[in-house]
Amino acid sequence: MLVGLLIIVPLIAGLLVFGTKGKASKNIALGLSVVEFLLSLIVFFQFKHNPSNSNLVLNCSWVESLGIHFAVGIDALSMLLVLLTTFLVPLIILSSFKNDYEKPNSFYGLILIMQMALVGVFTANDGFLFYVFWELALIPIYFICLLWGGENRGAITFKFFVYTLLGSLFMLVGLIYVYSHTGFETGIKSWAIADLYQAGKAMDINQQSFVFWCIFLAFGIKMPIFPLHTWQPNTYVNAPTQGTMLLSGIMLKMGTFGLIKWLLPLTPLALEKWGGLAIGLSVFGIIYASLVAIVQKDYKRLIAYSSIAHVGLIAAGILSCTQQGIQGGVMQMLAHGVNVVGLFLIADILLRHTGTREIDKLGGIRSMNGNFALLFLIVMLGSVALPLTNGFVGEFLLINGIYQYNAWIAAFAGLTVILGAVYMLRSYQGIMLGERKDSAIAFGALASSDKWILYIICLTIIAFGVYPKPLNELAEEGTRLIMLNLK
Amino acid sequence: MKGLFIISGLGILAMLAEIFKFKKALFPIVLVGVLGAYAINFTEWNQNFNLPMFSNMIRFDNVAIAFSGVILATAFFWFILANDYFEKDHITDHFALVLFALVGALMLTAFSNMTTLFLGIEILSIPMYVLAASRKRDLASNEAGFKYLIMGSFASGFLLFGIALIYGATGSFDIMAIRAFISQHGTDLPAFFYAGVLLVLVAMLFKVSAAPFHFWAPDVYEGSPTVITALMSTIVKTAAFAAFMRLFLVTFGGVNETWSMVLAVVIALSLVISNITAATQQSVKRMLAYSSISHAAFMLMAILANNRGMASVSSILYYSLAYSIGSIAAFTVVYTVSKHEEGSSNIEAFNGLAKRHPLMAVCMTVAMLSLAGIPITSGFFAKYFVFSLLIGTSFKWLIILAILTSAVGVYYYFKVIIAMYFKTPEKHDAIVIDSSHVVLLILTTLFTIALGIVPNYVVEIFG
Numbered sequence: 001m002l003v004g005l006l007i008i009v010p011l012i013a014g015l016l017v018f019g020t021k022g023k024a025s026k027n028i029a030l031g032l033s034v035v036e037f038l039l040s041l042i043v044f045f046q047f048k049h050n051p052s053n054s055n056l057v058l059n060c061s062w063v064e065s066l067g068i069h070f071a072v073g074i075d076a077l078s079m080l081l082v083l084l085t086t087f088l089v090p091l092i093i094l095s096s097f098k099n100d101y102e103k104p105n106s107f108y109g110l111i112l113i114m115q116m117a118l119v120g121v122f123t124a125n126d127g128f129l130f131y132v133f134w135e136l137a138l139i140p141i142y143f144i145c146l147l148w149g150g151e152n153r154g155a156i157t158f159k160f161f162v163y164t165l166l167g168s169l170f171m172l173v174g175l176i177y178v179y180s181h182t183g184f185e186t187g188i189k190s191w192a193i194a195d196l197y198q199a200g201k202a203m204d205i206n207q208q209s210f211v212f213w214c215i216f217l218a219f220g221i222k223m224p225i226f227p228l229h230t231w232q233p234n235t236y237v238n239a240p241t242q243g244t245m246l247l248s249g250i251m252l253k254m255g256t257f258g259l260i261k262w263l264l265p266l267t268p269l270a271l272e273k274w275g276g277l278a279i280g281l282s283v284f285g286i287i288y289a290s291l292v293a294i295v296q297k298d299y300k301r302l303i304a305y306s307s308i309a310h311v312g313l314i315a316a317g318i319l320s321c322t323q324q325g326i327q328g329g330v331m332q333m334l335a336h337g338v339n340v341v342g343l344f345l346i347a348d349i350l351l352r353h354t355g356t357r358e359i360d361k362l363g364g365i366r367s368m369n370g371n372f373a374l375l376f377l378i379v380m381l382g383s384v385a386l387p388l389t390n391g392f393v394g395e396f397l398l399i400n401g402i403y404q405y406n407a408w409i410a411a412f413a414g415l416t417v418i419l420g421a422v423y424m425l426r427s428y429q430g431i432m433l434g435e436r437k438d439s440a441i442a443f444g445a446l447a448s449s450d451k452w453i454l455y456i457i458c459l460t461i462i463a464f465g466v467y468p469k470p471l472n473e474l475a476e477e478g479t480r481l482i483m484l485n486l487k
Numbered sequence: 488m489k490g491l492f493i494i495s496g497l498g499i500l501a502m503l504a505e506i507f508k509f510k511k512a513l514f515p516i517v518l519v520g521v522l523g524a525y526a527i528n529f530t531e532w533n534q535n536f537n538l539p540m541f542s543n544m545i546r547f548d549n550v551a552i553a554f555s556g557v558i559l560a561t562a563f564f565w566f567i568l569a570n571d572y573f574e575k576d577h578i579t580d581h582f583a584l585v586l587f588a589l590v591g592a593l594m595l596t597a598f599s600n601m602t603t604l605f606l607g608i609e610i611l612s613i614p615m616y617v618l619a620a621s622r623k624r625d626l627a628s629n630e631a632g633f634k635y636l637i638m639g640s641f642a643s644g645f646l647l648f649g650i651a652l653i654y655g656a657t658g659s660f661d662i663m664a665i666r667a668f669i670s671q672h673g674t675d676l677p678a679f680f681y682a683g684v685l686l687v688l689v690a691m692l693f694k695v696s697a698a699p700f701h702f703w704a705p706d707v708y709e710g711s712p713t714v715i716t717a718l719m720s721t722i723v724k725t726a727a728f729a730a731f732m733r734l735f736l737v738t739f740g741g742v743n744e745t746w747s748m749v750l751a752v753v754i755a756l757s758l759v760i761s762n763i764t765a766a767t768q769q770s771v772k773r774m775l776a777y778s779s780i781s782h783a784a785f786m787l788m789a790i791l792a793n794n795r796g797m798a799s800v801s802s803i804l805y806y807s808l809a810y811s812i813g814s815i816a817a818f819t820v821v822y823t824v825s826k827h828e829e830g831s832s833n834i835e836a837f838n839g840l841a842k843r844h845p846l847m848a849v850c851m852t853v854a855m856l857s858l859a860g861i862p863i864t865s866g867f868f869a870k871y872f873v874f875s876l877l878i879g880t881s882f883k884w885l886i887i888l889a890i891l892t893s894a895v896g897v898y899y900y901f902k903v904i905i906a907m908y909f910k911t912p913e914k915h916d917a918i919v920i921d922s923s924h925v926v927l928l929i930l931t932t933l934f935t936i937a938l939g940i941v942p943n944y945v946v947e948i949f950g
Contacts, residue, residue, distance in 0.1 A: 063943040066875075132862045139861065147908055154905050161901065162894050165861075169890040176875050 002043050002055040003072050006082065006119050009036050010089075014112035020105050026097060029108035033090040036115065040086040047079050062129075067182070067190035071126040077478030080330060080471065081122040081257055084337045085250050089115045091456065092245045095345050097449040098352060099241070101148055107242075114140035114246060121254050127175045128191040130262060131168070134218075134254065138164055141246055148240040160235040163228070167221035174214030177207070178266060193261075197485055200266035205273060212270035215263050216278060222255035223311045225278075226285030236304035241348040244300070248307050249341040253333045256311065259318045260326055260478075265485035271321060279319045279405070283413050285312035290419035294426070299357045300347040302427055303340065306383070306420065310336050313416050316409070317398035321486060323479055325401020330475040331468065332394030335382065335461075339391060342379035342457040349450055350431065354439040359427055364436030368443040373432050375454040382461035384424045385417065389465040393472065488540060488547045490528035490555055491593045493520060498586035505579040513582055514573055518566055525559040528552055543661060544600045551597035553804055553948055554729040558592050561721050561811040567927045568819050569714040581621065584614035585718070592726035601650045601660040604730060608646065608694065611726060612639045615719065619711040631710025638703040642693030645686050652683030662738040669741040681745050687734065688746050694727045695783045698757040705764075708776030713825060713832070716772060717818035720779045721811040728786050732803055735790055743793050750791050751882055757784035758885075762892040766899045771821055772832040774899055775814070778858060781896060782810050785873050788885060792876035801946045802872035808945060809857065809865035809938060816854040816931040820847050823920045837903055839912035847920060848907045850928040855900040857935045860893060865938035872946065 013032035020028055046053050057073035074082070093111060101107045117140070120133030138161070145157040175196070182199040183189045190196075200211065221228045236244045264271060289308035296302040314332050317325035349372070351357050354365075366373035378389075385391035395417065403410035446454075464471060497520045504513045532552055540546070547555075573581055591611025598604040616639060620632020654660060656677050657668040669676065689700065696704035708716045739746065757780050765777035789802045824840070824847075825832040841848040857866035870893070877886055938945065 063946065065943065065947045135862045135867075139856070143908075146905065154909050158898070158901060158905065162897055165897055166890070166894045169893060172871070173874060173878070173886055173890065176871075176878050180875065180878050 001058065002039075002046065003074050003123055004058045006036070006039060006043060006086075006123070007072065007116055009039060010112045010116040010119065014109045014116065017112055018105055018109040022104065025104040025108050026093065029112060030090060030093045033086075033093055033112065033115070037086040037090055040082055043074060044079060044083060047074055051076075057125075059125075066128075067179075067188065067192070067195075068128045069126045069192065070129060071192060072120065072123040072129070073125045074123060075478060075481065076474045077257070077261060077330065077482070078122045080334060080474050080478065081253060082119055084253065084334050085115060085118050085122065087460075088245070088249050088337060088341055091341060091453050092242050092249070094449050094453055095245065095341075095348070096240075096242050098447050101240070103147075107144065107148060110140040110144050111242065111246065114144075118250055118254070122257060125193045126191045127179060127193065127196050127262070131172055131175060134171075134258075135165075135168055137251060137254065138168070141243060141251065144243040144246070145235065145239040149243065150238040150240075153238050156231075156234045156238045160231045163221050163231045164218075167218035167228075170214045171218035174211045174218075175262075177211055177214070178203075181207075197265045201268060203267075203269075205269045208267040208270035209274060212263070212267040212274055215258075215266070219255040219258045219263065220278075220281075220315075222258070223252055223315060224255075224308065225282055225312060225315055226288055226308070227281070229285065229289070229308050232308060233301055233304045236307070237298065237301050241344055244304075244344050245341045248304075248344065249337045252307065252311055253337060256314050256318060256329060256333055259315065260329065260482055264318070264321060264326075264482060268486055271319070275319050275321065276406075279316045279402075279409060282312040282316040282319065283409055285309070286316070286413060286416045287419070290416060290423065293423040294419070296423075297358050297360060299350060299359055299362075299427060299431065300344070302359075302423060303343045303347060306343075306423065307336075307340055309416055309420065310340075313395070313398055313413055316413055317401045320401050320405035322401040322404045323476075323483055324397045324404065326482060327472075327475045327479040328394045328397025328399075328401055330394075330478060331472060332391070332398055334471060335385075335390040335394050335464070338457055338460050339379060339383045342454065342461075343383060345450065345453055345457075346376055346379065349446065353443045356439055359430040361439050362431040362437060363434045363440060364432075365440045365443050366432045367436055368440055369445065371451075372443075372446055372454075375458055376428065376432060378458040378461055379454070380424050380428050382465070384421045387465075388462070390461045390463075390468070392465060393468045488531065488545075488597075490524040490559060491547075491590060491597075493524040493527065494586055494589050494593060497521075497524075498583050498590060501579050501582035501586055504582075510578050513579065514566075514570065517582060517586070518563070521559055521563045521566060525556065525563065528555050528559060544603045545594065545597050546599040547597045549949060550733070550800055550804075551729070554596040554725065554807070555593050557804065557808045557811065558589065558596065558722050558725055560808075561725065561815065562589055564812070564815045564927060564931060565714070565718055565722065567923050568717060568815060568822065570921070570923055572712065572714045577621070581618070584618050584621075588614040588618070588718070589722065592722055595726040595730040598730065598733070599662055601653070601662065601665075604734070605643075605646060605650065607726075607730065608643065611723060612643070612694075615639075615715075615723060618715045618718070619707055621715065622712050625710075627710035628712065629710075631707045634703050634710075635707045638693065642690045642700075645693070646690035649683045649686030649688075649690060652679050652686065656680035656683065662733070666738050666741065669739070673741070676742070681742070684739050684742060684745055685749065687739075688749065691727065691731045691734065692753060695724060695731060695787070696780055697753050697783050697787060698760040698780060699753075701757070701761070701780050704780060705773055705776045708779075709770065709773045713772060713818060713822045716776070717815060717822075720775065720818075721814050724779065724783065725807040725811055728783075728803055728807055731787075732790055732800060736793055736799060740793055747791060747793065750787060751885060754784045754787050754791065754885060755888055757781065757787070758888055758892040762895040762899075766895055768899070769834055770832050771834055771837065771903060772825070774903075775817060775821070778896065778899070779814070781892065782806075782858075785870060785889065786810075788873050788877055788882075788889070791882060791885070792873075792880050795876050795879075797949045798872075798876060801949055802869075802876055804948070805865075805872060805938075805942065805945045806869040809869040809935070812931050812934050812938070813854045813857040813864075813866055816850055816928060816935065817858065819924050819928055819931070820851040820854070823847065823918065823924060827918045834902060834906050835910075835913070837906040838910035839915075840907040840918075843912060843915065844918045844920065846925065847918070847928065850932045851907060852904055853932045853935055855903055857939075859897050859900040863936065863939040865935050865942070868939055868942040868946075 117137035293305035594607030622628035761780035857864035
């Protein structure tokens with residue numbers, strides 16, 4: 001039942017917020033999202049206490065004759081991503097307190113409804129339900145980007161929508177194909193994840209390859225992986241900051257999470273055949289995106305490219321199908337979610353205080369606001385995965401996992417460490433250090449909401465860098481279950 | 488069966504209204520009558536003593552009742568949409584024509600003889616020719632009626648020719664007798680029998696406006712009064728598909744090798760031509776006309792998967808219901824907007840609708856999402872059922888094509904959404920919408936979403 005509440009609370013919250021007016025909307029939205037976070041903590045402790053608690057699964061029939069169920073449940077993997085979602089959404093809402101959006105009720109209502117869909121994606125145990133939530137998550141973010149985005153948003157959000165929709169339709173076909181192979185023994189077709197796993201593994205290599213590419217296309221677009229990434233930089237830059245945070249902090253994880261839960265166990269044979277190619281694309285994307293990031297002038301665009309590089313590493317690790325690779329992927333998903341929200345907030349703060357995000361026009365902000373410089377430094381170091389920050393654990397495991405797959409690929413993937421440091425440190429240097437530019441002069445104290453978010457994010461970065469054990473245990477457990485299904 | 492009687496009675500009553508001068512009372516009478524017919528229609532569910540009737544000319548089995556239900560429900564919504572169509576001149580004529588068209592539609596759901604099929608098609612089509620031209624001082628409307636008449640008669644000729652050839656080969660007009668004859672004489676049927684089947688196929692493809700027999704549709708749809716366009720793309724289409732389905736799933740199911748490849752090519756052409764042409768349209772009404780060709784292709788895909796028995800039938804039922812309801816909502820908005828813009832339904836007329844009338848914009852958005860097939864609207868499930876029917880057959884390539892063209896579909900549906908929320912309008916005056924249309928919009932929108940949340944009530948209707 002609890003897991004049902006996790007999905008219903010944001011939905012009701014979203015509908016409630018639609019009915020509010022003016023300034024009250026943001027406060028109510030923030031309050032309700034905190035309630036959702038507390039609820040997810042209760043779920044977390046129940047899960048720690050007893051993972052097979054009946055409160056943590058829900059299975060009602062939906063379209064019985066087609067084997068479609070409203071089946072959701074918490075396992076180690078989904079627990080982590082639900083926590084990430086419920087932790088980030090309040091921060092994302094809080095980050096908008098300094099922006100005055102038109103029609104705030106719709107804005108916050110859409111964010112909360114999107115949260116519902118995201119939690120649904122991460123908890124679904126039924127292939128059909130997974131697809132429905134997957135698509136549902138797309139509608140609110142489309143409108144958030146369309147209505148509150150920057151200039152030229154019509155064409156850009158449209159490209160984003162068509163790309164992702166095309167991908168997900170192919171995923172639907174792949175899933176239906178697997179579904180049509182279920183129930184050979186019983187004669188009853190079923191969308192339940194266990195039945196899909198079984199049917200997927202029973203298919204021959206050609207059938208699996210068809211399914212693999214159909215589904216991979218959807219996840220590859222969502223993450224995005226080279227060469228499916230062309231929608232991403234423009235969308236990230238033009239979306240409102242909160243939209244970018246939702247896209248990169250949480251929505252991107254739908255793709256990587258999908259790889260682990262909805263692709264690897266379905267098509268193990270195809271993975272042996274095509275995994276190398278997919279990893280190759282991911283690793284190529286790391287290097288390509290890192291190099292492009294180095295020459296970016298707009299800081300927000302730089303983060304967008306860095307996100308492609310990070311997600312390429314995550315995907316490569318997951319596709320290596322090793323315990324370390326997948327576990328590292330999970331850890332890095334969490335770390336990247338937190339860090340990238342911090343970075344996009346920083347980009348937004350820069351824009352609000354100085355009127356520009358161009359690295360060339362910024363400089364010497366540290367001398368105006370040392371506190372901000374320190375917080376920025378911590379987030380930046382988390383992002384380049386310095387030891388004792390949250391990024392380190394995941395990246396270490398990822399490269400380790402890829403190394404087990406192939407040492408040469410690991411060497412190329414490892415370039416991300418160096419290149420990441422180059423573009424991150426260079427941009428930090430350009431923005432915060434050096435000679436004070438005109439734009440920095442007006443840089444005053446941070447707004448209290450921004451300060452609080454950065455405090456929380458920095459605390460998380462350090463806390464889970466020093467003591468990653470609770471998350472790591474869950475990630476290990478979740479990976480172990482997936483590895484069992486791979487055999 | 489009683490539903491058919493009631494609608495026929497209403498049609499005659501409408502003609503009498505001119506003589507006995509109760510024109511003003513006609514609208515509520517018809518509305519109640521259609522609703523009554525809808526309710527009474529379903530009392531015959533599972534009542535097998537109704538079959539067959541009139542020397543086996545017509546059979547109201549459960550499939551017929553279900554499709555009649557869709558048609559009558561759509562008709563009820565349509566009458567609300569068209570309320571001011573019945574206010575100016577020729578009130579009783581318009582009522583009678585629409586009601587008799589409904590009679591034809593209901594016959595098409597239940598025919599069990601080739602002659603009833605032909606009668607149904609003619610009873611449906613002839614009033615539609617007149618209605619298409621009913622804006623009699625408008626050149627485009629006259630052109631629409633004329634074009635529709637010529638093309639429709641041509642198709643009827645094909646149909647009649649096909650029926651004659653089939654009769655020559657099998658010696659019967661009865662669809663079950665023809666079916667039995669095919670299964671008895673599997674391989675040694677004369678060649679002109681197959682020619683007959685293909686002629687009937689072509690005639691039916693004309694009626695559902697699938698490419699390459701679609702050329703009449705956009706002009707007719709655009710030239711006709713908007714409410715008549717709505718009638719054509721919902722009720723007429725549903726009825727034509729009910730007939731198509733009965734013919735090709737039941738009667739000619741045994742010779743599917745003859746027609747399935749032809750049908751597959753027609754579907755592929757329809758998907759490509761309709762979606763690409765729709766994407767270039769400036770008029771929303773014309774865009775909806777082209778998109779209706781693409782929806783026809785989807786429903787034909789369900790017929791193509793002919794080895795799935797009742798699953799095909801229930802998926803066509805669901806599709807036609809979802810599409811009809813979504814279309815009624817879309818046409819209501821198009822109608823109101825184009826009335827405000829002096830008859831223009833260009834995409835610019837929708838600019839900034841979200842600010843000028845938020846409710847209409849939201850309902851139009853849901854309708855567009857449903858037509859584009861986005862969950863959790865009914866349009867998504869409609870497409871899903873078709874995909875899952877076809878994935879077990881050798882026509883998987885059609886699914887891929889359907890997906891690619893769906894992405895094009897998203898382009899033109901979302902063009903409307905983008906215009907409503909994103910573009911700034913030239914005029915800022917508030918749009919006046921009839922209060923009954925507000926109710927209609929809310930009803931159809933809720934229905935679209937409800938149908939998407941609990942599709943099982945429709946798809947499991949045949950048990």
